[in-house]
Amino acid sequence: MENYQEFEGIVLSIRKHREKDALVKIFTRNHGKRMFFVKNIKNPNHSLKAALLPFTKATYLGRIKDDGLSFLQDSREITHFSKMQTDIHLNAYATYLNNLADAAINDAIQAVDLYDLLEESLVAMQNGLDPEVIVNIFEMRALQYFGAAPQLQSCVICRSQQEPFDFSVKYSGVLCQRHFGEDPRRSHANPAAVHFARIFQLVTPKQVGNIRIKPETKKAIRTFIDELYEEYVGIRLKSKSFIDQMYAWETKVEIPRRSAAAPYPKESGPSDPSRS
Template sequence: MVRELKEVQGIIFKRQKYKEADLLAKIMTKNDGIITLIVKGALRPKSRLSAATINFSAGTYVIYTNGHGLSNLRTYKEVKQFDGLYQDLTKNAYASFIFDLIDHAFVEYQPLGRYYDLAMFALKKINDGVDSEMITQIVQMKLLSAYGVEPQLAHCVICGKEKGIFDYSIKMGGVICNDHFGVITSRMHLKPKETAVLRTIGLLPIERLGTIKISEETKKATRKAIDRIYGATIDLNLKTKKFLDELKLF
């Protein structure tokens, strides 16, 4: 496949040293998926490319690519930093975990579709000071489908009831109404409000999600529930998650 110069819009979210003065930088793009870029000379003093590839830099990048394997970053246009993330360790940790989750759900150059918009939504909200933990929970619930896990949140998986009191069953693959609480031993025994939060953040489009105000107790319970769902259905062992745990955020 012939290499070509191409402009991509995206967000740099991971970088590491490569050879003596070069970097490898991962960029999440809107139309071309996740790409690993070689950034030549980025570690040399006064490198323009280094400043443009700081984590959570967003903009237009000109790359040399053939659509697979490593691509080369040639130059950039209109790059901006999300300063709120760059300057705040906690925000940075949440954002890094979110992008790591999305990264592991796709192979390189696989179009991300709506999940790119989800990443941008999360980045902007966390940068602006919106509850980072709640934004992360929203992303996790919506990202389950990218991993092939499609929990039924709209109605009871047994009888189809859409309104009432619900619990969640990992084994059943979604919510069950209280008509079946006595017979479904695999349910998680969440409080009705906790299940309601999971349903809301999983079902509502991101553009309709306003400010979600829930108690710290409920937030902690939904965090544990989401961790259990991920632990039982998706085999992940992410360093970014461990780092969050070490910060005692979860």
């Protein structure tokens, strides 16, 4: 497997190694996450410099080793998600998605679906779709890679799909209104947050389109998904903490947010896929 081969990949992170070299973590579509040693990357004329910028996807030529560091030789078909490099909000969201994808699987594990989800998410944000919605979709669909499978599509007691629902940690799924009494310690989650989380668990960034969600509902969705991650995943990424701080800063100083759809006259979105 150490012969030179072409592979598609997305740059997850870059860190300095010695004075002029770098270690670049690339999420490859067919070989999982790999760490590549790149010599003399500080050279302004380095042939791989453009292909190894943050938030970059490319087709690479290199040697992928089963043990130790891998090596890169060349690149082509380079795509820069340029808005993530210039917009502080998109940069924060994209950094979080990269970090979450990194945390979701071990190195060298092929995860084509997760790779495609990350690529679709970055493309969607680059194309102007609401980054908060894209992040929520990614979070909900990434839960499975952490071994979490909360049942959101129907009541865990009677299988009803009739909303409103509330979430029960005890049953690891939603309860319909008729069975709220089965768990006195149910989450008392915002019904709209549960509604959108159910949708986000099934759709992809390609399918969601220009969905519009009120700011207060977005906040409730964040709270609900954060609770799921606290309960089932148990990690707290620095990039997620930064996003939370960013929300707090904007609330205090009223910094206008970049958004794909503003103002929010009403909420709209795809119909519940579980009913189709």
